[in-house]
Amino acid sequence: MHPILFYGVPSGCSFGSIVALEWLGAPYRLSRIEMPEVVTGDAYRRINPVGETPTLMDENGQLISESLAILNHIGARGIDKKLGFAQGSRDFDRLNQMLAYLNTSFFGAFAPLWYALEHGADGADKTALTRYGAAEVVNVHAELEAMLGESPWLLGEHKTLADAYFIGIARWTKYHAVLDRRDYPKLQRLYDRLEADPAVKFAHAIEKQVQPVGSGGFMGHVSLDEALRLLPAAR
Structure with missing residues (x-):
């Protein structure tokens, strides 16, 4: 099977x-x-x-x-x-560190925005959720921009599972227009490179x-x- x-x-x-x-x-x-x-x-x-x-x-x-x-x-x-690395190696630790960041901070930043969109929040609740979520999404994009540096991929010279996970989440800005990714040129280059993959x-x-x-x-x-x-x- x-x-x-x-x-x-x-x-x-x-x-x-x-x-x-x-x-x-x-x-x-x-x-x-x-x-x-x-x-x-x-x-x-x-x-x-x-x-x-x-x-x-x-x-x-x-x-x-x-x-x-x-x-x-x-x-x-x-x-x-x-795509992955041997357990116990430095690269394995680096990959898990990046995956954990994407799985918690990057993914989680969108959670208030998804809740407001999917659960019919309105009025003051929607305003508060949207404001908080927008600030979090901006923050994690700035953090990832700094982490990326001049590398073509999230972990350096080779694409890994972290890049695969990143693109599945990064596209959520099409539902939540809280930033312009072009303000983060290194992330925009990574996004474009992945979209062409x-x-x-x-x-x-x-x-x-x-x-x-x-x-x-x-x-x-x-x-x-x-x-x-x-x-x-x-x-």
């Missing part, structure tokens, strides 16, 4: 895991999970009790949730491509349900019902 990535639409952070799988190039399948309807339903909660994407079902039917864990799982299989174009095509052109690892979609039948009997 090939691994199956359960990815959320529209515009889930699972986008980064699709990019990472394309960079890895090994066989995998995808399962499309609509948000919020399907992701919070009883059927999907058999896959992920928290009701969130992404989740990865490995070749043995075992489940891994949370982007950080999934990306490290992929990275361990892509050390030869410098074939794996990122592939992930966009997958989300839009148009014919993707991939690396050859993608083996097609699996419905949620089909995936549930692949769970070990003990679950």
Whole structure:
């Protein structure tokens, strides 16, 4: 059995895991999970009790949730491509540091804005959430701009899983117009470089349900019902 990535639409952070799988190039399948309807339903909660994407079902039917864990799982299989690094090495620590920052500070900065948008906040509540979220998004962009320095990629001369995760979140400014990324020219160059990457174009095509052109690892979609039948009997 090939691994199956359960990815959320529209515009889930699972986008980064699709990019990472394309960079890895090994066989995998995808399962499309609509948000919020399907992701919070009883059927999907058999896959992920928290009701969130992404989740990865490995070749043995075992489940891994949370982007950080999934990306490290992929990275361990892509050390030869410098997507990940050997545990205990300095590069492994640097990658985890950057992934943790993206998973907490960068991702979290958008949380107040998403809440205001998705939960119908209005009046003073919406104003407060939007003001706070906007300030946080501006702050994390400034911090990442400083971290990037003159490097072409987040960790230096080679793209890694951190860049895959970054692009899936950075695109959220199209929903929340709280800054102009051109004010952060180094991040804008990274964003443009990633948007031109074939794996990122592939992930966009997958989300839009148009014919993707991939690396050859993608083996097609699996419905949620089909995936549930692949769970070990003990679950």
